[in-house]
Amino acid sequence: MLKRFFPILDWLPKYSKDQLSGDLSAGLTVGVMLIPQGMAYAMLAGLAPIHGLYAVTVPLILYAIMGTSRQLAVGPVAMVSLLTAAGIGALNPATPELYLAYAITAALMVGVLQLAMGVFRLGFLVNFLSHPVISGFTSAAAIIIGLSQLKHLLRIDLPKSEHIQEMLVALAKNIANTHLLTIGTGIVAIVVIKYGKKLHKSLPTSLIAVVLGILAVWGLNLTDYGIKIVGEVPSGLPGISTPSFDPGVWKSLISVALTISLVGFMESFAVAKAIQAKHKNYTVDANQELVALGVANLGAAFFQGYPITGGFSRTAVNDQAGAKTGMASIFSAVLIILTLLFLTPLFYYLPNAVLAAVVIVAVIGLIDFKEALHLWKEDRSDFWMLMATFIITLTMGIETGIGAGVVLSLGMVVYRSTRPHIAVLAKVPNSSFYRNIQRFDGLELREDVLILRMDGPLYFANLNYFKDQLGKLMMERGNALKAVVVNADSINHVDSSAVHALKDWVAEIQNQGIKLFFTGLIGPVRDIFAKTGLVELIGENHLFMSNQQAVDAFDNLPTANGQTQKYKDYALQSNV
Template sequence: MNKKLAKYIPALQWLSSYNQKDFRGDLVAGLTTAVMLIPQGMAYAMLAGLPPIIGLYASTVPLIVYALFGTSRQLAVGPVAMVSLLTAAGVGAIAQGGTEAYIMYAILLALMVGVMQFGMGLARMGMLTNLLSHPVLAGFTSAAALIIGFSQLKHILGLDLERSNHIHQILMQAFAQIGDTQIYALIIGVISVALLVVLKKYKPMWPRALAVVVLGTLTVWGFGLHEQGVAIVGDVPAGLPSFAMPEISWDAMGELFPIALTIALVSFMESIAVAKKVAQRHGYEIDSNQELIGLGAANIFGSMFGSYTVTGGFSRTAVNDQAGAKTGMAAIITAVVIGLTLMFLTGMFYYLPKSVLAAIIMTAVFGLIDVKEAKHLWKVNRSELALMGITFVATLSVGIEEGILVGVGASMLWFLYRTTKPHVAVMGRLPDTTVYRNVERYPEVETVDGLLTVRIDSQFYYGNVTFLKDTLRNLEKQMNKPLRAVILDGAGINQLDSSAETALHHIVEEYQERGIGFYFAAPKGPVRDIMKRASLWKALGEDHITYTVHEAVENAVEDYIDGEPVRRTGAERVQRAAKDEDLESSPFAEPVKSPA
């Protein structure tokens, strides 16, 4: 095997050692996933505002391309609910649903997403997905799940509701037309939902989507319900998708660019999350950048064969894995089965009621509402819960694209806020040790009168220079004895930019002019390098730069503290404060509180 070629075509790695045992597992998994994907693909295409046949086209060529270029051996690529909703939101803004222009723009969107993902993969830009933090993604997907679910009311109720991404508008339309509900469509939809839920709970490995498709189709055909007003799929063109380059429209591309970028990032996040989880269980590594290339290639080639945007799906990947998939051959088998269906079995979908496809969509998105994550964040980090809530509310109230942009913007602002106001701790020594800890968390620590030991837990850059200056000034005001020396514990500082270096230099000079010592303890290698290249190292002097906080304390006591330093534990200081003793005349240092 050519290792260099295998780097760009990962399928060569598993093909070189492929055996009969692998094929047996892949065959069962490929057939099982195909049975699941056929109804899902049609349903998700309908969610995207596209004819069901486009969902089947999206389940052929893209699967084969990803199997060759992707690094996950179990990931089941194809249409998914989230991407379908985003497609509808983006394309629906520039074209009327159901028209040729709408289909053309949806295919063009797939090409744009593919080019973006492929380009990001080549540029090794997988880290861009870090812009979408997990709380933001959870808030977005939870809101999108509600929008997706309510968008299917038109098919469940058999009503002609205008497409909208706002739940309140959908509900208002539904209530206004509730008297025109198609009762047979409603019954079929409700029973389909109930069957899907029950089968998922008691028979999780059954092809439940296919089961309700078969039952719904037979019911409509047997009782002639399509003549009673039940909406059906109707004619589904037979035959494999033909090759055709997407029609390029620069004006449309300009309008679709924001949604294309959103889909490129969101779909990759959804795909890489499940791919890494499955790969970890099977003991192999996932290359994030190659995954971008694989998904990008799948969308690029798929758009040339009538496909809309695809990505890896959670539920199908789980089924593919549980059914025994060993390699990407399982995906190729799935594509072949769907190809055969396109050639010979499309006539079977004529009587398929749209309310069944709507039921499949609604039950599939139930799992996207991430209540567990909200509960987890409530216990662990409520600021991130706020980010999740902001994204959730923005997506529901403002819109799909705007909601995720609000979430990303809010998370970036929160990150900037945290770095401009980092955690700062005043340090004291644990008794009979050389270990220094936060005086607020360890009341037993000892401090030295006139000595201020501070730790900043962040990179030190231009954004928090003023904060450090103000913090040092405020801490000095809280001291009960005149300040004689300051120790900055650099263990938590992992970066020092030019503005911060200049600011520190000024701080050092100001303290020196006042006769106050300044020590820099435990600076990390990169920080030491910057200090040496700049003038800060020389301004401090090597005797004021130490490897440990304890060494700095001993030097400061010897150089700046008169006589034997008096120590006192935090607990003793609390007791004296409770007795309202005169701390001004006390020889003991009052603990200085660090910012929250």
């Protein structure tokens, strides 16, 4: 039982020297990545850079103890940082101290929400966001994040906003005030970060850019020429912080906390599952991941951090560098702690433009053009859902975008379930198999027997569609139609509304003198038919295992003159 809630108890007793070398290498590599990224993402969240480092100390250790992924690297990420800034910025805190209090409170709320979702096994909630919606939202958020960093990259005044139209108008008004030395510094940092790995893929290019930026500012006195720097970074471990328990603050932050909880879990779980697929010695549990992330966020809340989650790039690096267990995250946390104790004075001359470059390079990869092109060719409805989420997020804000994405995802599920696929079937020559006439040529299509298959549950929301489609198909056959065979292989549920409608429909068809057969009823649906009297109404001898059995039964029914139905009189070759 304890191993379920503390997965470290599963792998730690079996820990070996072979695992130690990989974990130590990966832990130090990711720790080196976390230093510049943590500081940059904290600035993106509107906080002092030091809080990005605080957010990767205790939370990393807590996740290593409770997380089911052995390679997931948690910490600040661009998306969550922007959501934090957007949610807290809307409250217009009067002082930096109040802003920090709200950020800490947001971390507490995210932790409570994720922990509660994990305890109550609500990990399935992430399924409410379809892949096209996630792609559209992520791409739009990446653009907003990138634009938000232009104020540091260009050293111009830009208002805090998450609406692209406002950002572009402000950029156009202030572009003439661009500080050339600052933008030059930022461009050099972007080139180093983005293309430095071409020299060697294991190079910590973000840290190299940070070191080069610090040396340039310090050695050339670039602050005298207008370069903005981070300035004094407090040293020492984070003290205990106290989140706000003011109901008014919680009410104001609940929407952003819920958004971060879902988006953060979605991002974290997606990358954890992708990495786990390469390792067969453990499984990732969605509900335990929620618990672990929730506890990690609680750790951030009480140690001056802000909301965190698993990151794509860091997790990939962690895996590639040889991480075998959660010890890699513990080693990363130890490196950050040593940095906080002894190395923070070295970041005094760090240019803000370099931190902006770290963020910009990180989010460029989140803009997914390929997915949009793929959906345009393969599935137009999903393409338009992606574009709607993308445009809403860009123009109306991050929270509105993710909310619209959830609504669109659910709306598409409802829409598709109300219009289930209905196939008209015909016989494959010289066999007892029946296939969709829209997909196969040369089938034996009978005018007197309509055989159809409905793919999906039959319930109150799709009853009218089913009846309308069936009515159209029957009308096309006209007076030649003598029997209807409903293939129920794909009907997995029938609700009470459908039962009432089916009774009326069965009676209506029988009154027209048309024979009705059902085939392939699965157990639960057959039970419903039996309990509600549908079996009695349809007739036990009109329920069959296969379409061919139903057709044979119809052919052997006596006609008015005492003869049986003649298959050959109605057999046609489908030209479809």
